[in-house]
Amino acid sequence: MTAAFLVWYLLYVVLSGFARDFMGIKVLGNINVALIFGVLQFVSTFGIAWAYARHAEKKLDPIADEIRHEIEGRPE
Amino acid sequence: MSSEALSTVLFLLFVAATLGITFWASRQTKTAADYYAGGRSFSGAQNGLAIGGDYMSAASFLGIAGLIALYGYDGFLYSIGFLVAWLVALLLVAELMRNSGKFTMADVLAFRMSPRPVRTAAGVSTITVSIFYLLAQMVGAGALVGLLLGIEGPAAKAWTIVAVGILMIVYVVVGGMKGTTWVQIVKAVLLMGGATLVTLLVLGKYGFNLSSLMGEAAAQSSNPTTYTGGGGRYATEAQGLAGKLDLISLGLALVLGTAGLPHILIRFYTVPTAKDARKSVLxxxxxxxxxxxxxxxxxxxxxxxxxxxxxxxxxxxxxxAAPQLAQAIGQAIFGEVGGTILLAIIAAVAFATILAVVAGLTLASSSSFAHDLYAHVFKRGDVTEKEEVLVARISAFVIGAVSIGLGILAQGQNVAFLVALAFAVAASGNLPAILYSLFWKRFNTAGAVAAIYGGLVSALVLVIFSPVVSGKATSLFPDANFAWFPLSNPGLVSIPIGFLAGWIGTKLSKEYNAAKYAEIEVRSLTGVGAEKAAEH
Structure with a gap:
């Protein structure tokens, strides 16, 4: 997951440097691919953060809590 | 009342309020856990605000707004790196650090290594990164006051730096982590409030139509094509391939550096549990x-x-750009008084922003000196809590005084590169060591020391021999030319060097402690034996 978002981010940076014509294509009025791609990075960041929070709460926390209680020997 | 006078008044109000908070916090600061980690009693939301307050510096606010105003898209690029970086902190670092460390980054690194060499390296790196960052903020403070209060001349700016420095020393020495955190929380609220207000007014003026706002902005710019498409400031056509590689280098340093910045990492210790650390990053x-x-x-x-x-x-x-905008939009909507008031508010917020960040940096570096270098390396752990906290306060004073002095000396220099360098060192020296420590079983002391010094030294050396220091009109030494390294940000090279050095150092040493790795794995993932919140 970490590798994935880093690749996605680096793709964005590389395209910004090397694919200027593509990034300059206007999509909605003055708003071009570059801006949309940039805002998508924001969206994906929020999305990944939210997805991780849910995953951690549902899957990771119960296991961690159980192991911790077992080792520390008392419920909290 | 002129806007300068009004913004001074507003700023003094902020100072009075935060000094009040600081003295209140000092009465609640009794133990080392209080001083270093605020008693670990901050909630996820509070710490999240403090993280924002600690991270969003004047460079973010004024610098990026200015970059976007002058160059358009290239400025936006910058801010994306600053944000995406937090995913690295969220997914790989925050919770694991909270569970395996006590007060500083070095606590985690020293967990399964031979403590003294690792703490020395981590302490050196922490103080280096923090001082670069701090110096840039101090010089920025002097320049900013000059611009916003219309004060001219190096003497006035020097006095500003002294004033900022004294305030930050008071926040840290008197208030410790509790006081500093509250200053950052207040600043974050003010910054978000001020920025939101101006944003809504601007959007309102353009009928909430981002496209027409962008079009108008591009039309007013010096180069509409690069304004919307990029290449006006970074990776310009004139810079060719080197420019594009530099952009990637910068992008890497930003995205990987945040999770290695010491003043950010210590934030994770101020909450009761790892889950709260996660919440605060969210x-x-x-x-x-x-x-x-x-x-x-x-x-x-x-x-x-x-x-x-x-x-x-x-x-x-x-x-x-941001204060000028505040004045323009205030005037456009509410007349001249509106312009004055709005400008004063934004200027005061900008001053508050600098104060909150420099306090955090001073706290991080002095804590590392006292906890890592003094208590564990020099005194080999034979030191009382009271003594350690006293040393922390003294070193905060010293570091503050040094940065005041250096800030005055460096006035007028273009020091934006210091922040980029801080990120590059954090990404090259700190992050590899942290990640290897938490995730690589084979990692050992030699590897940790190699990773930290390898990343730190390579970043420094490459910057010294880059166009930032010599060879161009904007360089630190414009008349000399020893810049054989073509990129202004060393990240693209120094970050891999950091990881490589860590790997080579580990392989060359026979040290291998699988039991200790198993222990840190369990502790970091489950929270067994983690430092609990203090009871009062």
Whole structure:
């Protein structure tokens, strides 16, 4: 997951440097691919953060809590 | 009342309020856990705000708004790196650090290694990164006051640096982590409030139509094509391939550096559990992300309503774009009084922003000196809590005084590169060591020391021999030319060197402690034996 978002981010940076014509294509009025791609990075960041929070709460926390209680020997 | 007078009054109100908070916090600061980690009693939301307050510096607010105002898209690029970086902190670092460390980054690294060499290396790296960052902020403070209060001359700016320095020393020495955190929380609220207000006014003026705002901004800029498509400031056509590689280098340093910044890492220790550390990063991402979206509108608004010529005339780097916009939009909607008031508010917020960040940096570096270098390396752990906290306070004073002095000396220099360098060192020296420590069983002391010094030294050396220091009109030494390294940001090279050095150092040493790795794995993932919140 970490590798994935880093690749996605680096793709964005590389395209910004090397694919200027593509990034300059206007999509909605003055708003071009570059801006949309940039805002998508924001969206994906929020999305990944939210997805991780849910995953951690549902899957990771119960296991961690159980192991911790077992080792520390008392419920909290 | 002039806007200068009003903004001074507002700023003094902020100072009075935060000093009050600091003295209140000092009465609650009794133990080392209180001083270093605020008693670990901050909630996820509070810490998230503090993270925002600690991270969103004047460089973020004024610098990025200015970059977007003058160059458009290239400025936006910058802010994206600053935000995406937090995913690295969220997914790989925050919770694991909270569970395996006590007060500093070095606590985690020293867990399964031979403590003294690792703590020395981590302490050196922490103090280096923090001082670079701190120096840049101090010089920025002097320049900023000059611009916003219309004060001219090096003497006035020097006094500003002294004033900022004294305040930050008081926050840290008297208030410790509790006081500093509250200052950052207050600043974050003010910054978000001020930025949101101006953003809404600007959007309102353009009928909430981002496209027309952007079009107007581009039309007012000096180069509409690069304004919307990129290449106006970074990776310009004139810079060719080196410029594009530099952009990637910068992008890497930003995205990987945040999770290695010491003043950010210590934030994770101020909450009761790892889950709260996670919550605080989630809050931080929400706040910081929203903020950077706001700066996009602020930048466009400044370009459209003030114009790049007017902005550049006031400050070539664009640092006054946001306040100039505040005045312009205030005037446009509420008349001249409105313009004065809004300008004063934004200027006061900018001063508050600097104060909160420098306090955090001073706390991080002095804590590392006292806890890592003094208590564990020099005194080999034979030191009482009281003594350690006293040393922490003294070193905060010393570091503060040194940065005041250096800030005055470095006045007028273009020190933006210091922040980029801080990120590069954090990404090359700190992050590899942290990640290897938490995730690589074979990692050992030699590897940790090699990773930290390898990353730190390679970043420093490459910057010294880059166009930042010599060879160009904007360099530190414009008349000399020893710049054989073509990139202004060393990240692309120094970050892999950091990881490589860590790997080589580990393989060359026979040290291998699988049991200790198993222990840190369990502790970091489950929270067994983690430092608990203090009872009062």
């Amino acid at each position: 809050w931080g991402i929400g706040i910081i992300g929203t903020f950077y979206l706001l700066t996009l509108v602020l930048g466009f608004g400044a370009a459209a309503l003030v114009g790049s010529k007017t902005i550049a005339a006031q400050d070539a780097a664009g640092n006054t």
